[in-house]
């Protein structure tokens with residue numbers, strides 16, 4: 131045992147920290163050995179052996195927040211798929227409709243707006259097919275992928291094929307289109323489910339003076355199995371702790387939820403729920419001007435718009451939908467209840483029963499907000515987490531193989547597995563049944579101290595980093611600094627940088643976490659248990675991103691935080707050549723591997739053994755209502771047709787993709803995937 135632990139607990143959160151530590155208890159595992167795992171790492175177990183992280187106080191304890199789990203899951207599923215939630219008909223599912231991810235191919239390019247000072251951050255650059263400049267309404271092509279190509283894909287020193295030698299790698303990103311954006315005015319006087327926004331056709335998301343839908347600056351990850359992540363988003367900004375209001379957990383000192391007290395009064399109180407990163411995540415998009423909202427819309431505004439509506443009021447629901455079937459209206463369209471009723475069934479009355487005035491809408495002629503509207507972000511976050519918590523894919527051939535069915539993997543897939551565990555060094559980061567070091571389980575394997583680690587990087591200098599977040603050299607770090615970024619209050623997103631600030635100033639981090647230098651896999655020195663690391667020690671967080679799960683990865687192209695790779699073979703070739711860029715910040719396992727062409731195929735085939743057929747065929751729990759998704763605009767990358775939006779503003783005319791409702795037994799044939807759709 132170490133006699134000197136450097137422990138940081140946020141004073142007001144001791145209680146929660148205690149419960150975090152309880153859920154951290156796991157078996158000890160040597161964390162990230164400096165040069166990856168032993169020659170052959172143990173094969174991850176079946177996901178059936180792993181339960182979803184417990185959320186103390188959610189449905190248990192003396193005063194559970196949720197009193198009816200089934201109602202909360204139904205509410206979350208309806209909200210996730212409902213097009214009336216967002217401005218411009220955006221649902222969560224609009225960007226997460228296929229295997230939990232997005233397979234659209236038109237109007238899906240962002241010019242690199244996360245690339246800070248880069249001169250091309252607002253400029254769409256040509257892509258590899260060279261057919262035309264990409265742009266707001268560009269249709270991607272197979273020949274555009276990967277965005278960065280080498281003369282010999284196995285060798286970066288062979289020189290760049292695209293972009294041509296001597297030119298900087300492109301900072302453009304393949305992602306998902308969302309709203310047209312604009313300034314929120316209020317609900318439409320004609321129909322409550324429409325909203326009024328002031329539009330502006332501003333670059334980069336405009337063509338010939340017509341506003342187009344905005345595209346996100348990072349690729350959309352799958353929501354399936356995201357329940358296992360300790361933090362969510364590529365940069366981990368969806369905090370493990372849900373504060374009831376926004377994604378930032380204890381970092382927001384003002385986050386409050388309205389709670390009815392024993393004496394009947396209703397007061398604003400801090401709210402703290404651990405292992406609730408999906409709830410923290412879910413309260414981001416509905417107000418994001420790139421995803422689902424015009425600027426200035428608030429959660430109480432959304433509550434006012436939808437609480438009195440019937441769920442999915444314009445979408446069909448399958449008779450045998452695994453969750454919503456029993457609430458289905460006899461017409462087949464929407465549910466036979468209201469969101470208000472579902473909220474009241476699902477949540478403890480102390481969060482919605484209060485009376486009085488809970489603030490005024492922007493339009494002061496409207497009535498003040500009610501208690502249920504004022505707490506809308508709380509219901510939203512928790513219901514979305516509870517629905518997405520059911521999206522666990524543990525029926526893959528790999529799970530069957532690990533549960534004893536030797537024939538579930540082919541000989542080539544077995545060979546791919548041994549490359550994954552050995553020579554390929556894949557499992558040093560894609561570790562455990564979740565296939566990521568960013569899972570709650572992987573982060574707790576070293577006790578409660580596994581979140582900040584130390585290792586010797588590729589350039590042989592040792593440094594601190596956030597476990598589960600690595601820079602693997604997809605693009606230069608300056609294009610997107612990932613977990614090296616900060617939150618709206620200027621606090622570092624990474625635990626590493628918060629820890630370094632503590633070492634330098636004694637100021638306690640806002641997030642509750644503990645650091646134990648004795649547990650580091652690369653020692654500070656022989657007396658590391660008594661000497662803390664120095665405040666000037668290097669931190670490796672710039673350009674580091676969350677390790678994504680590899681489950682169902684066959685179905686979730688494009689790949690990486692910038693969506694720059696189109697096939698699994700392109701990903702494996704990327705690792706085989708040791709990344710696209712060599713810099714000081716790379717993990718030591720990112721160096722050329724030397725796989726033969728047939729080994730590359732075997733490893734790619736192994737990755738397809740992680741596909742659960744229930745995801746492929748959209749069987750329960752992956753069945754869903756119908757959805758109409760904006761699918762690029764009429765016209766091409768040079769011209770678009772315009773239309774009058776529901777709020778009378780002029781915007782680019784949508785093309786629409788109609789996705790049919792699917793019941794629990796799934797569809798007869800799987801939908802076409804991203805790669806097969808590309809011309």
Ligand code: HEC
Nearest residue numbers: 222225306307308346348349350351356362363364415421
């Ligand atoms: C306009 C497209 C769009 C919409 C709408 C959208 N998302 Fe996402 N989603 C994204 C993108 C892009 C990311 C990655 C952003 C990042 O990491 O910075 C993401 C990330 C996530 C993640 C994190 C997964 C992980 O592994 O880190 C979850 C979970 C998720 N979204 C769920 C939702 C929910 C719930 C909603 C509705 C409240 C929603 N999304 C709405 C595009 C979208």
Ligand code: HEC
Nearest residue numbers: 554555556559600604675677678689690691701705717719
């Ligand atoms: C050093 C840690 C590390 C190692 C080793 C590693 N990965 Fe990754 N992997 C990551 C990270 C981090 C990302 C996301 C990086 C980004 O987008 O910038 C990623 C992304 C991926 C993706 C894309 C998934 C998606 O949804 O976009 C695939 C597929 C993948 N890795 C497979 C592999 C395979 C196969 C190997 C072994 C050859 C491997 N990885 C080795 C850390 C690692």
